[in-house]
Amino acid sequence: VAMEIQEWRGGRKIGTVVRDMQIEVFRTRNKPPENGPLKNLCVEVGGIVDFIVTATDPDGDFIQQRANSGVFTIGKCPAMFTKIDSVAGYSSSRFTWALCHEAVREQPYNIIFKAEDNNPEVKLAAIDNMTIKVLGPAPVLLNARPEGKIIRLIWENYGTDMISGFNIYRRNGPSTFVQDSCTSGLPVSTGFIKVGYTAGHESVSFIDSNNGEGLDFGNEYTYRVIAVYKNGTESKASNEITSALVSGLPLIKNVSVSNTSSSDGSIFVGWEKPGRLDTIPAPGPWEYIIYRADGTTGTEFEMIISIPTVNLNDTTFTDTPLNTQSQGYIYKIELWNRTPGNEFLIGEAAYASSVFLTVSPGDRKARFIIERNVPWINTRYDFFRQNSLTMEFDSIGSTNQLTFTDLNLENEREYCYYVRSTGAYLMENMPRDLINFSQISCVTPTDNEPPCPPELTVTSQCDSLYNHLRWKIDDPECFEDVAGYKVYYAMTYEEHPSLIATIDNKNIFSYKHYPGEIVSGCYAVSAFDAAGNESVWSLKICVDSCNFYEIPNVFTPNMDNINDRLIAKVSALVEKVDFKLFNRNGLLIFSTDKPRIDWDGTYKGKIVSPGVYFYQCDVFERRITGLEQFHLSGFVHVITEKGAEIPRRETK
Missing domain, CATH: 2.60.40.10 (Immunoglobulins)
Structure with a gap:
């Protein structure tokens, strides 16, 4: 048997190779054996693959089972395939494999199981395969500790020298990624980007300094760690830990909208009294200076108030009047030592913004985006919607993400909402259970969404x-x-x-x-x-267009004005042909490039002898991708007797 193998690239054929194979055909009553069901597996290092492979023979022949794969030659943990039972018409064997780090690779292992009967007439076999993907276990990330402008990651020792090091991945904010049993590494869709690599199989820590530029205050950083094997394969991703920089003294606890208005709104600002202030270099008195900038990420701060204090107990402030309806605000608080002749800023300034809720209408829904820029981690956002009967705000749902959708609403009716955030600083002995409120935001759902495409x-x-x-x-x-x-x-x-x-x-x-x-x-x-x-x-x-080109197989050039010319049935798609007609001796009798052919049955001016003529015809058609070619070949019966007619084909 000859096979033509065509190579295509980008929709175009770039090469052809012809190969042949020999097929032996035997007449036999023997029926081949059948393997039992197999399924593909994904297993972590440390796991054990253990299953039984069965084979049956419908003729009751004895069966010999074999398995072939690279898994049987892995040095430290080869797989085993051992016979359990073999009787007439049935055989079973056990496949076992205790997985080790040496077996980890990107591609799954292919395992071929062959069951061959022992029929005296002719031996037949059943061949089936399955795959096993071996994944490196996920590292265990223990901590992501902020230290000034860096975050130090710590994880457990991975426990093998088969790895070359660890890749460090980071994203802003927590993710919802749940790793399945067959996925190694981190998909791009998770939003994680690689921020570093630490070499060595015994590495257990990494310092994220943002390439020496320092991390930003107010951002939540989420980390995952992945082990990298010596062949370049990544392990499964570790658990994720979210952390943020601690922005100095004093620690802000509240930036909460207490009144929503376009001109008379107010925001409550609260902070924790510095509890471990070294009063030897900074004996006081002191002064809190509060700055404000427009927007949750604003940078153009203006001082709005200074609060002199002799005991640091003044830790709240209400900022009003503000436009809390249309924008959020970010605050900066500085603590100054005001000892005469020794005035200086104590520590770094603290930053935190209000929670600002952006809402947009959809078809019977309202979509929300939460904006915030705080040095603590918000772990929960509770949404409240105003009840049109009681005018109270009822809880409608919670999320740990920065987006939320309220469904099953009524179009062209106004709904009003606010969100409550709950968070905490990560380090011990720092403020927890921090509650802050957004402004009240209203929206009218409308049908502005197209349907799904068919x-x-x-x-x-x-x-x-x-x-x-x-x-x-x-x-x-x-x-x-x-x-x-x-x-x-x-x-x-x-x-x-x-x-x-x-x-x-x-x-x-x-x-x-x-x-x-x-x-x-x-x-x-x-x-x-x-x-x-x-x-x-x-x-x-x-x-594409239908291949409609037909050459009659009979015509009668006998000068009776009926079917005197060979005319092809052709569609308007055919641009040209390469038609050649030969007699029995292989002599070229007629050729043309006209789609209709239009042969009058002559050769060198004379009507050809009656008989059967062979043709080859390449047809060139206009298709959706341009001019394409297909080939026809066949026979034309030429009848020259007077009164000859084309026989009618009977139809059923």
Whole structure:
């Protein structure tokens, strides 16, 4: 058997290789054995793979089982395949593998199981395979401790010399990533980026200094650690720990909106009295200076108040009047020693912002984004919505993320919300259970969201010269929002599809398009709702023209004006042909590049002898991707007797 292997790249054929193989065919009543079911596995180092492989033979023949894989040659932990039982028509063997670090690699191991019967007539075999992916265990991250402008990570010893070191990954804010049993490393979609690498299999710590520039106050940093094996394979990701820099003295505890207004709003600012202040270099008196900047990430601070103190007990301040409705604010508090002749700033300034809630309307929903810039970690955000009957605010849900959506609302009705944050400083003996409130923000849901795009299929009806489009929307909630569909068409792949039909009935799921003699083209369908919101297009589906080129196999050049010329049936797609006609001796009788052929049955001016002639024909058609070629070959029966007719084909 000869096989032609074509190599394609970027939609174009770049090479062809012909290979042959020998197939021996035997007539036999023997039936091959069958292996029992196998399943692919993903297992961590330290785990044990242990399962039984069975094989049965329908003819009751004895069976020999074999297994082949690289897992049987791994130096420190080779797999084993041992026979358990073997009787006529049945055999079983046990596969066992105690996984070690040496077996970790990026690609899964392929294991081939072969069951061969011992039939005296001819031996037959069943061959099946499965894969086992070996993953390095996740490191155990113990701590992410802030120290000035850096954060020090500490994790447990990994316990093997088969690794070269550890990759350190970081993102802003906590993630919701849950690692499955077959995933190593961290997918890009998690938002983690690699910020460092520490070499050595005994490494247990890393200092994140942001490449020497120092980390930023007010950011929450979430870390994961991954072991890197000597072959470059990453282990599973560690647990994540979120940390933040401690921004100095005094420690701010509250920046909480106490009144929402565009002109008369107020924010409560609270901080903790410095408890371990060294009064020898800073004997006092002291002074708190409070600065404010617009926005939760503002940098243009202005002093708004100074609070002289002899005992540091003044630790609250209400800032008013403010526009708390449209923006958040960030505060900076400095503690100064005001001893005459010895005035200086004590420690670093403390920064913290208010919680600002941004809300946007959706179709029967409200979407929220939380903005905050604080030196502690907020672990929970509770959302409250105003009850239109009691005018009280009721709890509607909680999250640890900075986004939230309230669903199943009524369009064109106003709803008002606020959010309550709960957080704590991470280090011991620092403030915990920090409660702060956002401003009250109102929104009116409206139908501004398009429906889901339909799923499209297209089939060509070559004999009727039309394309049949069918689509569906499986999601009931998406389908409920649909009012109709729009159909788009382009003749070629490069053209931008244009609107050809609008269907104002959501329950119509098909459309027939008659493009003319050429049925090739590309289609897309969108859905729209009652408000006129249109979805994105479905996946663009392209269909090529039907191969419609037919050369008659009989014609009669007998000068009776009936079927006197060989005329091909051709569509408008055919641009040219390379037609060659040969007699039985291989002599070229006729050739042309005309799509219709139009041969009068002559050779060198004379009607050819009656008989069978062989042709080769390359047909060049215009397709959606350009000019393409296909090949035809066959026979033409030439009949020259007077009164000869083409026999009619009977139809059933």
